[in-house]
Amino acid sequence: MEQLFYFIKQLHGYAGKILYVNLLAMMLISFLDGMGIFLLLPLLGISGIMDINTGWSSHLGIIKWLNELPKSVSLIIIVGAYIVLITGQSLIQRNLNLRDIKIHTGFINYVRLETYNALLQANWDFFIKKRKSDLINSLTGELGQVTTGSYVFMQFLTSIIFTLIQVGIALWLSVKLTIFVLCCGLVVSFFSRTFIKKANKIGNQSLEIGRSYIGGITDHFNGIKDIKSNMLEESRRNWMVDWCHQFARERFAAAKISANSQLYFKVSSSVIIAVFIYASVMLFHTQGQQLMLIILVFFRLWPRFQGIQTNLEQIATAIPAFKSLKALQNECRASREVKEENRDFNYVKQIHIENYLECRDVSFRYNRNEEVRSLQDINLRIHSNQMTAVVGRSGAGKSTLIDILMGLLQPEKGQVLVDGVPLTGTNLLSLRKSISYVPQDPFLFNGNIRENLLMIAPDATEEQLWDALEFAASADFVRKLPQGLDTLIGDRGIRLSGGERQRLVLARAILRKPSILILDEATSSLDTENETKIQEALDRLQGKLTIIVIAHRLSTIRNANQVIVMDQGRIVQSGGFNKLAEEKNGLFAKFLGNQLTDLQTTTAT
Numbered sequence: 001m002e003q004l005f006y007f008i009k010q011l012h013g014y015a016g017k018i019l020y021v022n023l024l025a026m027m028l029i030s031f032l033d034g035m036g037i038f039l040l041l042p043l044l045g046i047s048g049i050m051d052i053n054t055g056w057s058s059h060l061g062i063i064k065w066l067n068e069l070p071k072s073v074s075l076i077i078i079v080g081a082y083i084v085l086i087t088g089q090s091l092i093q094r095n096l097n098l099r100d101i102k103i104h105t106g107f108i109n110y111v112r113l114e115t116y117n118a119l120l121q122a123n124w125d126f127f128i129k130k131r132k133s134d135l136i137n138s139l140t141g142e143l144g145q146v147t148t149g150s151y152v153f154m155q156f157l158t159s160i161i162f163t164l165i166q167v168g169i170a171l172w173l174s175v176k177l178t179i180f181v182l183c184c185g186l187v188v189s190f191f192s193r194t195f196i197k198k199a200n201k202i203g204n205q206s207l208e209i210g211r212s213y214i215g216g217i218t219d220h221f222n223g224i225k226d227i228k229s230n231m232l233e234e235s236r237r238n239w240m241v242d243w244c245h246q247f248a249r250e251r252f253a254a255a256k257i258s259a260n261s262q263l264y265f266k267v268s269s270s271v272i273i274a275v276f277i278y279a280s281v282m283l284f285h286t287q288g289q290q291l292m293l294i295i296l297v298f299f300r301l302w303p304r305f306q307g308i309q310t311n312l313e314q315i316a317t318a319i320p321a322f323k324s325l326k327a328l329q330n331e332c333r334a335s336r337e338v339k340e341e342n343r344d345f346n347y348v349k350q351i352h353i354e355n356y357l358e359c360r361d362v363s364f365r366y367n368r369n370e371e372v373r374s375l376q377d378i379n380l381r382i383h384s385n386q387m388t389a390v391v392g393r394s395g396a397g398k399s400t401l402i403d404i405l406m407g408l409l410q411p412e413k414g415q416v417l418v419d420g421v422p423l424t425g426t427n428l429l430s431l432r433k434s435i436s437y438v439p440q441d442p443f444l445f446n447g448n449i450r451e452n453l454l455m456i457a458p459d460a461t462e463e464q465l466w467d468a469l470e471f472a473a474s475a476d477f478v479r480k481l482p483q484g485l486d487t488l489i490g491d492r493g494i495r496l497s498g499g500e501r502q503r504l505v506l507a508r509a510i511l512r513k514p515s516i517l518i519l520d521e522a523t524s525s526l527d528t529e530n531e532t533k534i535q536e537a538l539d540r541l542q543g544k545l546t547i548i549v550i551a552h553r554l555s556t557i558r559n560a561n562q563v564i565v566m567d568q569g570r571i572v573q574s575g576g577f578n579k580l581a582e583e584k585n586g587l588f589a590k591f592l593g594n595q596l597t598d599l600q601t602t603t604a605t
């Protein structure tokens, strides 16, 4: 229940006073509802069904008073009172419903934003350890369950208040009878705890099933090209069929719990009332009007018990989602990148590197339980306004080094320093704001080219957009598109070629006016002509920007001021391009030799 109360606390924190106003309104409605029973009594008296003047209702003076009036007058009073009651109750109910919807939708957004903000502030390490589809599931399915659970909890509170007031009215009408019904309710509830436990188990299962669905579907669409080109449709279909069976089993089990619980309540109530009526008539010789009262009280209270039971089962089903979302929020908070004060990214100022960005004795492991280090004793200086190239075999640690330099990953040992000042929460965001990073697999969202560019620089003018496109050798292809800058590029830019995507992301990076430009294999999909254009553009930027390039094609880095050669997480060579090329036994000369051979082979074929 701890997790449930955590969210209820959040609900309370969000809604505040309105929650109490609603609870008060609920009490009023249930009181008016209870008054309905009260009106039935004089009605029954007037119609002659019950003898109002005898025994049990002696404390109901108003009924006697009504009974003494002429029938037509008392009937008008009762019917009028009935209309006033129902109208009042309906008006309050209407306002309550609208207010509830406001609280509920507001609360959904509150929890959504809390979780999303927590995710936005989590560090990179958190994301590389998490499955993306699980996060998507948390923000969709689980969030839905959590908000439904909170809503059901409000219904549960309403039911409790309604029941208490109904019990109060019932006690007023007949103490013994009400205590009897309450005892029966408690006994039945005690035995129905098992349904709540089962519902909680089903909640856990449905959480897992939801995760596996989103996981499978995400994998499917991420790998759709592989699936189509390698004809993997059948295996995907089998996965979906299996999932559907699992889903059907889980749904059926959930429905069975709810159906069994209802059956149990209905049968037990009929048995209890039958035994009670039999005992009243045969053993205690109860009279007609008392029997009527028994039925009246019983039939008003019992459905309330059943409603509470159903609410408890629904809450139990939602608790695993509560737990999961709470755990996610806590994990995000524990992995928060910077302290609370630095939260507002808009006020972060770019940092200007005067001398150099430095790695001092940096070592890093992705998994602390494993021996292998992805970076080992890295000592390196990246000089301001110069071009530094990082080369090495696949898996040598180049991308990891870049992530460390950007402050995305924290060194296990050693430090990253900006002009001699260690990279910490305060200057971390400033450094990142100064960087434009172009990854191997660039991110473009489903929109047009203009929107994708403006995402990074919302105030950029038309002229600045075209300048950036010119720089990245993209202006020509964008001009040729039917709608130019307003052309839609599809999911992740699928309607563009790999090279066009890379050039567009490069243009976007430049638009941000960074002081550090990092290109991680950013020219790998370009043909020689466009690569030359980019290289010329980078040459023009030399001396104005700090440029860090990871490149497999060594032609791209010919003009680099410094080349870092990495192997198995270590820096094995560093220096100018020509100097390293002359170190005949070095790894760099070997790479150069290989690329020359590749080039010659390609030309010969």
Ligand SMILES: Nc1ncnc2c1ncn2[C@@H]1O[C@H](COP(=O)(O)OP(=O)(O)OP(=O)(O)O)[C@@H](O)[C@H]1O
Binding pocket: 128, 366, 367, 374, 392, 393, 394, 395, 396, 397, 398, 399, 400, 401
């Ligand atoms: N998220 C991760 N979890 C665990 N190990 C990782 C992770 N990312 C990379 N590694 C490991 O760290 C080492 C360095 O990887 P890194 O991506 O930095 O190499 P790289 O030189 O950039 O390779 P490539 O040129 O293929 O991109 C590799 O052995 C890799 O398996």
